[in-house]
Amino acid sequence: MLLIALFALLSAQVTVTSNQQGTYNGVKYELWVSGGGSGCSCTIKGNGCAFSAQWNNCGDYLCRAGNGGSTLTYAYTKSGSGGGYSFIGVYGWTTSPLVEFYIVDDWFSGGGNSGGSQKGSFTVDGANYNIWQHTQNNQPSIQGTATFEQFFSIRSSQRTSGTISVSQHFDKWNSLGMKMGSIYEAKALVEAGGGNGSIDYSSCSI
Template identity: 50%
Template sequence: MGHEGQSKTTQGQNNQSVTGKIGSSGYHYEIWYQGGNNSMTYYDNGTFKASWGGTNDFLARVGLKYNEDKTHQQLGQIDAYFKWTKSGSAGGYNYIGIYGWTVDPLVEYYIVDDWYNKPGSYLGQKKGEFTVDGDTYEIFQNTRVNQPSIKGTSTFPQFFSVRRSARSCGHIDISAHFKKWESLGMKLGKMYEAKVLVEAGGGSGSFDVTYFKMTDGSSVPKTTTTTTTTVKKTTTIAPRPSTKTLPSSCSSKITAQGYKCCSDPNCVVYYTDADGTWGVENGQWCGCGSSANCSQKIIAQGYKCCADSNCTVYYTDADGTWGVENGEWCGCGSA
């Protein structure tokens, strides 16, 4: 994906939250800090960059903003997909992952998937652990007394899920953490936000989110339009399918970066770039799609490349050249 669309940079305001909408994306940004030289740059597709130096506490985040009138159960399933890089340092405490607040009751929460220094004893009391998105998370609860919050200086609990092994890309099932916390008696209120966050308690560093997507129960899936094309051939050709049936092989450009091919031959393509088509398994990015040489636009729709390098082209459109094998459409020709 990378950074796409118009970019805007804000230096925020010391000891005050600065927040707003990001174009027509449906996402919001927010920046807050105590001291230092800090900024964040956000893009129309929700990706963002942040940098800090000399701060006591710095938070930059992008994601879903709510009206404080619905619980997470009312909002439906909430998920995040991400890929980021980091550099520099972030002081004595730092968190990278999902962040937000609820009201009634007022709760600050973290799902920590990455860090500069792994969070330690300041997380509070350990409440339990559970496994999701390919790893085990330890769960903690802490109490903050007369500290800054979205409702001014307040006393409130903090909830934490901390992944045992750090990662910089993948999927976070946010709702799974909410449900687990509440099963442990950690009550959440009505949602203020759910966002991808970097927080630094000092140091000098930078953070760059190069792939970003968040969804909830209100997200509207894209519809699929089926086009029927008449082909002059004696064999019967199946209609071009609307569901993906992808092989478990994948682009060598993806595996060269250290990623694996998805094990599921029916993997879902989450995005496509110059390296190939990408899926997610166990919370990690993987190559999802054929490594054969035909149009990536055809592969991205869920079709295979023709196995025969001398395939016959039956149809050509903006996506590429199409052949037929075993009564099914396939990509026929150069990528």
């Protein structure tokens, strides 16, 4: 009986290896990869937004999971590299206006740099976050190729577990004139711009 229960637990997940979005065990997920590479996969565990992800020179690689909400609570381990840029935290989009947003708590070596212009900073959840805005011209989006703004809150010190008060970042952005539209998604994310690495969430809720 123990072996049967263990097999059922290990089987309670779904792995995707190409661009795909869906819902598993009530949790929405998406894998998006811009390049070739190998070992580009995302495994949704079926336990909240917990997932594991692997990439090997996959171009721009994004694995994300969650159902939105005002708070992300998480814990994970990571290894390897994330290429020229990388972001770990909360990711999403709004519509009307179209905005891509990031709340970044961690990154691989060389990552965590958004570019664009700094709009301000504030302290929340025990650390300072620097706020940036960047314009993407004719780039892929949830509405096809488009020009849109990117909003970033980037934590001054990295961590691999904790709580992100998502709604407080939204409020701060709006107070700085960084206007958001209707929330389309807000998910736990790992993004890597190359490299060979992995991440494994032991717990995740958003």
